[in-house]
Amino acid sequence: MSELLRREPHIISSGLSLLAEAAREQAARVTQVDWAPPMAGTEDVLVPVLSDQRRIAANALAVERMLAVRAHLVDVAPAGPTLDLQPGEFLHAGPPVSWDRAAGPLRGALMGAAVFEGLAGSPEAAAELAGRGAFALAPCHSRRAVGPMAGVISPSMWLFVLEDPATGQRTYCSLNEGLGKVLRYGAFSPDVLERLGWMAAVLGPLLAAAVRRHGPVDVTAILAQMVQMGDEGHNRNRTGTLMLLRDLLPSMVESGIASGDIARAAAFIGGNDHFFLNLSMPACKLALDAARDIPGATMVVAMARNGTDFGIQVSGTGDEWFTAPALTPRGLFLGGYGPGDASPDIGDSAITETAGLGGFAMAAAPAIAALVGGTAADALGTTRRMYEITLAEHPLYRVPALEFRGTPAGIDVTLVARTGILPQINTGMAGKVAGTGQVGAGLVTPPAAVFPAALRSLARSLPPLRPDETAVSSSS
């Protein structure tokens, strides 16, 4: 029986402030909800989705599966055989996109990758081939992979292979090239291609030897620790990078590979604060993939952008992408670049926010807030705001400044629609002209329209009501 008449009244009021005031004047304990109408276009679908009798258990299962995943780095291997990626096939970030609609950074990365694979003699020739439809493009997500920024993966590139030991499920991500003029930001100059060549010839095999010698590296454990040391796993991965290097360096030294190569690799990893991003991302994808395909679940399992469109996928709606034009981040710019130089939002890296890191863990990395001229208090406020739209608090990712509260994890489409609060994403910014490279870093959100679209699809996927669900209940 309800506790209503047995407990001290605690009034939780949404709507008229007058009613809350009246209760407060009678010395009742009152919590006022700062309510506002839901996002436009969701009024009529919220009720059927919220009344889906599968929803509560489905979301609980999605959360349970997401939180149960441990991501171990088990191998480093070339993409061709690992993903069955054939010459002329390229994976890219975000939802599906054709060359015709591809943004500058994605085009630049594809052009560079085609030259890197020896399919074209020059970036210009590669662009011409791509324009004639000579290459096959597919989202990284369609092969259980993720890629930062343009996210282009070609057969000769090496991948991190992550595995959940409990289920044997795997995810994949390319190796991080560093910042500035790099392929993933759309640059394709000779030094970019030369670096890719060294990564495939030296770095990949060295890391593979080290991982095999060391045994699986517990990436989830590193993530849990780095969140307590100022990283948020998306735009700041400094601690994670150094912890990875700490774990692997002895095995690299013992691998028998030439000391000059080891020295260059160690300097390269240690000098690239973003090296660990390419482990954070597939670790997040591994957790979210476990929560996929649960009928009735309203949890977001992927957020990804290709520089043209921003797309999300939701557990209860399978592989369907809900897309809308990507927004352009705002933030700080490198050198002489300015807002007019930035491409719209790009990259699979928003998988970190989807799993409770990145912008959702901003309170753990107040330095990131400075990207938009914000303060440490803003960083705390951002993480606090994300609790409004998430289903869980991550038991491993704990934020010291929030009394070690777990980060908000598991975005609920219905909560986004009800509150109008959009997920906060920390991201890098690529130049909009192919070949430019990175121009800055900043903050962005998904375009609001993807959430009503997902909600409408969830409403369409509802099972018909069974007759007994509306029957008059008998007295008891």
Added chain:
Amino acid sequence: MSAEHVEARPGAYADSVTLMRVSADVRQADGVQAALIAMATELNLGLLPEMGFRPPQDAGPNHLLVAVRASDDAALAGALAVVDTALSARALSATLGASLVQAPRTTGAAVRAGGPGLALISVPGRYAFAEAMDALEAGCDVMIFSDNVPVEEEIMLKDFAARRDLIVMGPDCGTAIVGGVGLGFSHTLAAGPVGIVAASGTGAQQVLCLLDYAGAGVSAALGVGGRDLSAAIGGRSARAALALLDANPGTELIMVVSKPPAAEVAAGLRDFAARLQTPVQFALVAPGEPDLTAATETAITALGLPVPAWPRWPGEVPDGEVRSGAGHRVPQNGGALRGLFAGGTLCDEAMVIASDRLGPIRSNIPLRPELSLAAREPVLGATVAGHVMIDFGDDELTMGRAHPMIDQSLRLERLAAEAADPAVSVVLLDVVLGHGAHPDPAAELGPAIAAARASGGVAVVVSLIGAASDPQRLGRQAAALQAAGADVFASNAAAARFACDLIEGAL
């Protein structure tokens, strides 16, 4: 020469009470002749032409309507600045506070921060389901003050609540007392032996205030929503409320208060009540049933307390003499009775009493379907013949507006129109005090009543529903209404009978 501004702002939302305050602020600005700041619901858009404004194109309920007419451009600019200042105060504080402690944005978030409790939901009805479902999932009992909630949503919520051993009070639950706290339109009463289950807000308030005057306190008053005893809902929450009160050691007598229930539901509920440990007294407003005052008197007697003489202002007049204590001059042609109610059940009760005496009464909430008035007809000024009673708290008249117990403006307009109608001889009003209600209703109604009395000699009779501890101060409100020329009664049934006496006395 005047200046005018009409605009529909997308994406700007504020609740109806806030907007009413903003409208009031703007109307008081220098040189302002007319102003309406409200959400652009059909009803509010319909008010624009009456105020001389041309409705904006493509405005819908998610737009904020800003319509102002002022004496000149400068006054208009000043008025619009008042609008912006009043509306931006909330936005500004939200921005500054964003980094500090943030108010929860959903009931679920509030529960995560502060634990479960009773969720009091008064968001617009079409959005109430989401908030209520959230509250139930978080383990809260729910009181839905909102109206305009679809019946199938009510069924889903009540069934979900039953599976979780929770109770849904409402939708359209105006009144409750839980743990000594009056919620919604309510009163603070002494703790006592009477538990109330109410499918009627103002009906419950009438009973509560009479019990208060008689010195009988309440253990709890659980509203269940105006539709709970309909055939569609089948008394789902009434049974849950009865069971809760039956298990409550402080409750010695339960009263069930309702507007006309579905017959089979009432019968089922009587069977259910008969199996409880605690005696149950029914107060159902329907033809052939005792009125609320009579049912309350029976309950008072059952508790062993004396039944008092219910207050009236001015005081008693000699028995049997039909004469207004306020010195009403009643027209000699019989004339029509017009009831202008904020409380639906009070309107029902007055119709049951008056139709027995005077014959059929037309209404927007008619006792029989053939007596129906189109809902908006009475508001928008069409003149109707014969006896009419209007419930201004009905769903269709509160869409996008505050309840008439807070916002009296539609009723004040209608009072003036009735007074100007030579066919009308008596106007019957209810004034409900207590938490949530207008802070000083007599201050607005008094001058309107005085003007009505002065314009045509129409008699005004008021049922004044209030408890001794109400913030508006019962005695002061009664005195002000009486001074304006009204006859005032604490019992709505007594007020209705007095109005009939006046009409019949004139025949």
